[in-house]
Amino acid sequence: MTTLTDADAVDGLRDALGLLKDREQVAERLLVSSAKHSFDPDKELDWDAPFEEGKWFWPPELVSLYDTPMWKRMSEEQRILLSQHEAAALASLGIWFELILMQLLVRHIYDKSATSAHVRYALTEIEDECRHSKMFARLIARGDAPWYPVGRAHLNLGRLFKTISTTPGSFTATLLGEEVLDWMQRLTFPDERVQTLVRGVTRIHVVEEARHVRYAREELRHQMLTAPRWSQEFTRLTSGEFARVFSVAFVNPEVYTNVGLDRREAVAQVRASGHRREVMQNGARKLTDFLDDIGVLRGAGRRLWKSSGLLA
Numbered sequence: 001m002t003t004l005t006d007a008d009a010v011d012g013l014r015d016a017l018g019l020l021k022d023r024e025q026v027a028e029r030l031l032v033s034s035a036k037h038s039f040d041p042d043k044e045l046d047w048d049a050p051f052e053e054g055k056w057f058w059p060p061e062l063v064s065l066y067d068t069p070m071w072k073r074m075s076e077e078q079r080i081l082l083s084q085h086e087a088a089a090l091a092s093l094g095i096w097f098e099l100i101l102m103q104l105l106v107r108h109i110y111d112k113s114a115t116s117a118h119v120r121y122a123l124t125e126i127e128d129e130c131r132h133s134k135m136f137a138r139l140i141a142r143g144d145a146p147w148y149p150v151g152r153a154h155l156n157l158g159r160l161f162k163t164i165s166t167t168p169g170s171f172t173a174t175l176l177g178e179e180v181l182d183w184m185q186r187l188t189f190p191d192e193r194v195q196t197l198v199r200g201v202t203r204i205h206v207v208e209e210a211r212h213v214r215y216a217r218e219e220l221r222h223q224m225l226t227a228p229r230w231s232q233e234f235t236r237l238t239s240g241e242f243a244r245v246f247s248v249a250f251v252n253p254e255v256y257t258n259v260g261l262d263r264r265e266a267v268a269q270v271r272a273s274g275h276r277r278e279v280m281q282n283g284a285r286k287l288t289d290f291l292d293d294i295g296v297l298r299g300a301g302r303r304l305w306k307s308s309g310l311l312a
Contacts, residue, residue: 090250151249
């Protein structure tokens with residue numbers, strides 16, 4: 001990742017969103033918020049309570065097959081079962097993504113002052129992500145659905161990305177992984193149709209991820225003004241490709257097989273679903289608007305974002 005100096009945080013840096021905030025001040029505020037609003041999922045949630053009969057594991061409107069011909073043929077019981085498997089698949093994807101994020105954060109702070117608030121907050125975020133990964137793993141283990149690892153191709157692409165990613169590329173990918181799921185989770189945790197345990201998991205994740213998003217957005221704004229031109233262009237391309245990978249990996253197609261559906265037909269109907277396309281674009285809209293404002297969605301990178309289906 002590119003090395004930042006103290007000069008990067010000087011007063012007067014401005015982008016399309018206005019003056020940038022001082023990196024240390026942002027981090028100090030996030031550290032205060034972390035001290036007040038951090039959770040221990042092992043203690044906060046009732047892991048022994050039985051699942052409630054007839055409740056969903058993910059809001060039905062966010063289940064990939066919702067409103068497709070296949071969905072209309074499914075029984076309510078099979079729809080709820082699919083929601084459980086998709087929730088497990090999303091938790092599995094979240095673990096994969098957070099493992100990547102933690103490694104990128106460690107790389108980001110490797111050559112920076114360990115006494116700075118910026119580094120201390122990064123370490124705090126890594127603590128959060130460790131708890132989130134354990135929480136997601138425990139949620140999967142608590143239910144009847146399996147762990148859904150990403151495919152080998154995406155696993156290896158993740159390894160490659162961790163190796164070659166620049167700082168702005170890393171923070172762009174961080175926001176992609178966090179903001180789409182955050183939008184869905186904000187719809188999930190207040191939804192009384194959804195299992196209490198799932199709502200508790202998503203509530204904790206939403207509260208703590210809000211800080212992570214703020215940190216990543218502010219740092220990315222700095223990077224898109226101060227990184228070398230080649231790094232900015234590389235970020236545009238790699239973020240577009242990561243968006244394509246993310247959109248494909250978002251729901252593991254094994255979920256369809258495991259609930260007794262024809263996998264090929266299910267995948268085809270999801271791809272053709274206008275509702276699903278609208279859900280994914282709505283989930284990404286705040287992020288794509290932000291990336292557009294700061295100059296990430298340009299050129300070939302923008303075309304890749306469009307081909308991912310996340311950008312209208």
